[in-house]
Amino acid sequence: MSKIKASTALVNTLKNWDIDHVYGIPGDSIDTIVDALRAEQEAIQFIHVRHEEVATLAASSYSKLTGKIGVALSIGGPGAIHMLNGMYDAKMDNVPMLVLAGQVPTSVANTKYFQEVDLPTLFADVAVFNKQIESAETLPDIVDEAIRTAYEKKGVAVLTIPNNIPLTEIKNTVKPKHEIYQQTKPEIAPETIARAADLINSAKNPIILAGVGTKHAKETLIQFSEHTKTPVIISLPAKGIMPDTHPNFLGNLGKIGTKPAYEAMQEADLLLMIGNDYPYTDYLPQHDVTCIQIDIDPSKIGHRYPATVGIVGDAKEALTALIETTDYIAKREFLEASQENMANWWKWLREDQAKTGTPIAPEAVMAAIQKIAEKDAIFSIDVGTSTVWSTRYLQLDHHNDFLISAWLGTMGCALPGAIAAKYAFPDRQVIALAGDGGFSMVMQDFVTAVHYKLPMIIVVLNNKELSFIKYEQQSAGELNYAIDLPDINYADFAKSCGGLGFRVEEFEDLDLAFEAARTANRPAIIDVVVDSNAAPLPGKIVMDEALGYTKFEIRSVLEDHRFSKMPPLKTIIRRFF
Numbered sequence: 001m002s003k004i005k006a007s008t009a010l011v012n013t014l015k016n017w018d019i020d021h022v023y024g025i026p027g028d029s030i031d032t033i034v035d036a037l038r039a040e041q042e043a044i045q046f047i048h049v050r051h052e053e054v055a056t057l058a059a060s061s062y063s064k065l066t067g068k069i070g071v072a073l074s075i076g077g078p079g080a081i082h083m084l085n086g087m088y089d090a091k092m093d094n095v096p097m098l099v100l101a102g103q104v105p106t107s108v109a110n111t112k113y114f115q116e117v118d119l120p121t122l123f124a125d126v127a128v129f130n131k132q133i134e135s136a137e138t139l140p141d142i143v144d145e146a147i148r149t150a151y152e153k154k155g156v157a158v159l160t161i162p163n164n165i166p167l168t169e170i171k172n173t174v175k176p177k178h179e180i181y182q183q184t185k186p187e188i189a190p191e192t193i194a195r196a197a198d199l200i201n202s203a204k205n206p207i208i209l210a211g212v213g214t215k216h217a218k219e220t221l222i223q224f225s226e227h228t229k230t231p232v233i234i235s236l237p238a239k240g241i242m243p244d245t246h247p248n249f250l251g252n253l254g255k256i257g258t259k260p261a262y263e264a265m266q267e268a269d270l271l272l273m274i275g276n277d278y279p280y281t282d283y284l285p286q287h288d289v290t291c292i293q294i295d296i297d298p299s300k301i302g303h304r305y306p307a308t309v310g311i312v313g314d315a316k317e318a319l320t321a322l323i324e325t326t327d328y329i330a331k332r333e334f335l336e337a338s339q340e341n342m343a344n345w346w347k348w349l350r351e352d353q354a355k356t357g358t359p360i361a362p363e364a365v366m367a368a369i370q371k372i373a374e375k376d377a378i379f380s381i382d383v384g385t386s387t388v389w390s391t392r393y394l395q396l397d398h399h400n401d402f403l404i405s406a407w408l409g410t411m412g413c414a415l416p417g418a419i420a421a422k423y424a425f426p427d428r429q430v431i432a433l434a435g436d437g438g439f440s441m442v443m444q445d446f447v448t449a450v451h452y453k454l455p456m457i458i459v460v461l462n463n464k465e466l467s468f469i470k471y472e473q474q475s476a477g478e479l480n481y482a483i484d485l486p487d488i489n490y491a492d493f494a495k496s497c498g499g500l501g502f503r504v505e506e507f508e509d510l511d512l513a514f515e516a517a518r519t520a521n522r523p524a525i526i527d528v529v530v531d532s533n534a535a536p537l538p539g540k541i542v543m544d545e546a547l548g549y550t551k552f553e554i555r556s557v558l559e560d561h562r563f564s565k566m567p568p569l570k571t572i573i574r575r576f577f
């Protein structure tokens with residue numbers, strides 16, 4: 001049998017799994033693997049990012065968009081530590097990731113050597129597969145097992161590889177390319193469908209809460225909603241599953257949700273939870289309501305809300321079966337009332353978006369984005385007020401994708417997501433949206449987009465503060481502290497990196513900048529100076545929040561000796577009552 005270097009065997013195994021790019025930064029303890037990747041650069045592209053956190057956040061985003069495993073690579077020690085954030089993002093949003101981390105050579109292992117960190121211990125909590133390689137011969141098989149496990153458990157597989165091991169010659173035992181691993185789905189028990197159908201047929205006010213687990217079942221979800229005349233609410237990361245303009249759609253639920261969704265949820269007599277693990281249980285029906293839950297993972301049934309009937313299986317298959325077994329409903333008062341409520345909600349939002357003044361309203365920026373967004377645009381959204389404005393005001397449909405760090409909620413995810421989106425779908429328009437707080441955490445990687453010629457539009461909502469935190473402090477009755485950010489001109493920064501930059505300070509210049517960025521075919525930053533007093537109020541203001549704002553105002557007067565600028569009273573009243 002012929003012999004090859006273990007590093008080459010590793011790269012051949014990656015190729016077997018159709019891995020065509022890796023995000024990372026080279027360095028001494030991983031250089032033997034980087035050398036093998038150099039030899040195979042036609043098959044596997046090395047995307048050299050500027051920070052390891054961006055490598056793992058991009059790998060996680062790639063996986064969210066495509067379902068394929070994302071791969072990140074770094075030296076051990078500091079580089080490995082930097083990777084943790086994106087690894088947790090993948091873990092918490094349940095997507096497969098492979099991480100290759102370098103390590104000091106075995107000859108100096110456990111001697112407190114330069115950059116030696118106990119990586120298996122560091123990664124113990126985040127990884128579903130976590131091995132330090134002990135021998136060159138086992139490397140290819142362990143890589144293969146790592147990838148299988150990451151797919152199977154929808155999580156992060158980590159290999160810590162001492163730098164001398166990949167250089168060792170081993171027998172070439174890498175198996176020829178095989179069919180990609182396919183996950184099996186549990187078979188749905190027919191009696192659960194029959195019981196669920198009975199409940200649906202007798203419900204007066206049924207409501208659907210659909211989540212990420214219905215992403216592959218968009219058409220079927222709509223069909224079911226139309227067949228049974230059931231209004232649909234979705235979880236935030238599921239945005240785009242149902243067109244925002246569909247008449248049965250009520251938007252999101254939660255602080256970033258809509259008021260009609262909140263009200264319909266509280267009036268429902270049957271809750272259908274489909275492919276979601278919705279965490280904010282205060283927004284679920286507070287009275288005792290019959291619940292049907294559909295989830296592929298049996299451990300999720302009844303996890304957040306008591307399930308009367310649990311259907312364990314794939315959402316698309318379950319919905320198809322339910323369409324066949326439930327009565328067609330021609331008209332439902334509950335849906336009609338919700339639609340009326342929703343029409344009112346959209347009217348309010350359109351009023352917000354019609355603001356033409358300076359300082360520019362973030363809602364108006366969303367309207368400008370909507371004008372230039374292509375039908376299948378991918379939106380990569382940061383965490384902060386940018387999450388609120390985009391989720392609430394952008395109207396997406398089936399062909400769009402919406403990326404966010406949903407469970408970890410890490411700031412700085414929009415730019416890495418946009419980079420990954422260009423590798424996943426090079427021909428689609430990519431729009432990233434971030435606040436100045438989130439963007440400045442990872443802005444160095446704008447040069448990655450420029451270097452690899454990845455056309456994208458990055459919108460920075462620049463209000464010179466951590467606005468989401470500002471309103472969190474206020475709604476909790478705390479005085480604002482430590483939220484200010486320096487005034488950075490991100491358009492100048494973009495130009496200094498070799499990209500395009502547009503600074504927009506006046507409303508009149510907004511559309512022009514977006515039009516120029518749209519046709520540019522180069523990475524562009526649109527730095528919009530937005531109104532720092534634009535409050536990302538919840539769709540439905542609950543009593544605790546109203547009391548918190550009141551306490552904040554009183555403390556502002558008593559302790560800071562000034563009246564603070566409160567959100568418009570009209571908006572507060574509309575969202576409270």
Ligand code: FAD
Nearest residue numbers: 211212213235236254255256275276277278296315406409
């Ligand atoms: P997941 O938790 O990923 O659950 C998906 C479920 O689908 C899992 O149980 C899985 O087993 C199941 N599944 C997978 N595949 C299938 C299949 N084929 N068939 C059936 N089931 C399947 N979220 C909100 O909804 N409202 C908010 O107001 C809100 N505010 C946020 C604010 C910020 C700043 C941030 C960062 C996030 C916010 N989120 C909000 C997101 C929130 O934290 C959760 O991540 C989100 O609600 C979870 O959505 P999910 O349940 O659909 O996804």
